[in-house]
Amino acid sequence: MRILAIECDVPDASGDGFTADLLRAEALCAWQLYQEGIVRELYFRADRTEAVILLECASVDEARAALERLPLVQAGLVAFDFIPLKAYPGFERLFAVLSDG
Secondary structure, X not given: OEEEEEEEOXXXXXXXXXXXXXXXXHHHHHHHHHHXXXXXXXXEOOOOOOEEEEEEOOXXXXXXXXXXXXXXXXXXXXXXXXXXXXXXXXXXXXXXXXXXX
């Protein structure tokens, strides 16, 4: 299942907590999740510095557990909203028209 994770605000998170060492550890963990096939795509929004991650997991709970491994999540500096995705079914209408016609 594809799951979209969008970074959201953490109340009272201090910008001072984003140290160079923690950010390096974050990048390493994200790389490991990518290598494991959990993270499929990783972006930052163009309009603000928030991550948008496409994951391949069996469930939202599995995706949540995977991102809880991230050092910034563990430090309470970032959090994510999780959106389960399913394939767009609208193309079926195209094929129905073709097979009826």
